[in-house]
Amino acid sequence: MLNISGLGNGIVIDHIKAGKAMDIYHYLKLDRATCPVAIIMNAKSSKMGQKDIIKIDGPITVDINMLAVLDDQLTINIIENGKIVIKKNPTLPLEVTNIIKCKNPRCITSIEQELPHVFKLTNKDKRMYRCVYCEEAFKR
Amino acid sequence: MKHIISPLDFSVKELDDVLCLAEDIIADPKKYANVCNGKKLATLFYEPSTRTRLSFEAAMLNLGGNILGFSSADSSSAAKGESVADTIRVISSYADICAMRHPKEGAPMVAAKYSRIPVINAGDGGHNHPTQTLTDLLTIKNLKGRLNNLTVGLCGDLKFGRTVHSLINALVRYENIKFVLISPEELKIPAYIREEVLDANHVEYKEVSVLEDVMPELDLLYMTRVQKERFFNEEDYVRLKDLFILDMAKMEYAKDDMLVLHPLPRVNEISTEVDNDPRAVYFKQAEYGVYVRMALIMTLLEVEKPC
Incomplete structure (x- = not known):
């Protein structure tokens, strides 16, 4: 079980796919955070076998739906006064810009660096995003 | 605009x-x-x-x-x-x-x-390549007189062939279209076309690896070239390129009004002896x-x- 007793007011991003915590860390620009940030990697999980967790002990605004694009299984716990006040499962946004990058070497974005990387949700059940330019599926 | x-x-x-x-x-x-x-x-x-x-x-x-x-x-x-x-x-x-x-x-x-x-x-x-798809549709419409009620055979490289993917996408919008997908295992239609286009539109299709067996049921046979530039491995290309060659012996099995289409250029997947058969319409297709x-x-x- 996740121990959040050390957290006053902040956020716990739980159920991150094992090994993916640093992707979330960089997306949230936590390297610039001034509050304490803990990264737990490969923690035991009854549901997932192994998981990563990020604890942020301080005020931070997180668009959890955008995080879901990076990892569709994660959950967010908002902590106030040491207790979970909100537990959220993210909803996938229909379109995202510059959250994920197209890795198709044949895509126009591979040679024109200034183009925004835009993806559309094309299959909600499979949580599938496709690049709007080349339609390559984004693989998490 | x-x-x-x-x-x-x-x-x-x-x-x-x-x-x-x-x-x-x-x-x-x-x-x-x-x-x-x-x-x-x-x-x-x-x-x-x-x-x-x-x-x-x-x-x-x-x-x-x-x-x-x-x-x-x-x-x-x-x-x-x-x-x-x-x-x-x-x-x-x-x-x-x-x-x-x-x-x-x-x-x-x-x-x-x-x-x-x-x-x-x-x-x-x-x-x-939308204008190739428009060309294919015009050829079918003009020479078959319809874009519905067709059994369409797609043969060759169904994995990398964009003309095939586009044609499937375009034809699933018409009524009673059935597809027969003829390819070796390595060049089968990608899963996303099967799931997101064929299954999603409830279109009937089957995947086979022998062209002769299905020839009698086809209203159209769309041949494609195995493209060398899509392979990273020369050996795979050499092994797969000659698996399906349409010749007059195979055309014997086809209906009298079946049409053979090809986006061209062809290499050897259609024997030149087929060119004079009135069912071979690939040069007409280029004109269209x-x-x-x-x-x-x-x-x-x-x-x-x-x-």
Whole structure:
């Protein structure tokens, strides 16, 4: 079980796919955070076998739906006064810009660096995003 | 202003209008000889494609218009590092409509975003080639008389063949279409086409690996070339390229009114002995490519149909 007793007011991003915590860390620009940030990697999980967790002990605004694009299984716990006040499962946004990058070497974005990387949700059940330019599926 | 980037950018109704116009052009091409007088088509070909470029240019010349453009990236400002967006902004001042072929997928879509003139995707990498799909549909409609109630055999490279993927996407919009997918295991149709197009539209299909067995059931046989440039491994290419060769012995199994289509160029997947069979319509198909491009140019330029 996740121990959040050390957290006053902040956020716990739980159920991150094992090994993916640093992707979330960089997306949230936590390297610039001034509050304490803990990264737990490969923690035991009854549901997932192994998981990563990020604890942020301080005020931070997180668009959890955008995080879901990076990892569709994660959950967010908002902590106030040491207790979970909100537990959220993210909803996938229909379109995202510059959250994920197209890795198709044949895509126009591979040679024109200034183009925004835009993806559309094309299959909600499979949580599938496709690049709007080349339609390559984004693989998490 | 409308652009054609994907074969699905036209609704079935809009597509039908373009195909009807193309059929009218086939019936009386002279009537259309001057409808685009004073109009210019820019052919922006960042990679060589003689057949498609000449087809577009012939189409515009047949309509009485003029052409300008380049036929490789080396002879364009792309060689100096200019972006697609900047190029099309400039070309928009020089021409009334443009056809773009680009090795990078999505480039025509970027062009359309910044263009002040209609953009036609003339092929972007292994992605879309909508005017080939229009050509295929016109050939089927004109020679079979319908786009519904057809059993369509697709043979060869179904994995990398963009013409096949586009044709499936276009035909699933019509009633009672069945597909027979004929390929070796390594070149089977990608899972996303099966799941997101065929299954999602409840279209009947089967996957087989022997062409002769299914020949009698086909109304159309769409042959494709196994493309060397899609393989990283020469051995795989050599092993797979000759697996399906259509010859007169196989044509014996086909219906009398079955049509053989091919986007061309062919290498050896259709034996030249088949060329004289009246069911082999791939050269007619290339001719229809000009007519459908004429209809498309007229539609996008909103040129009135002559009386």
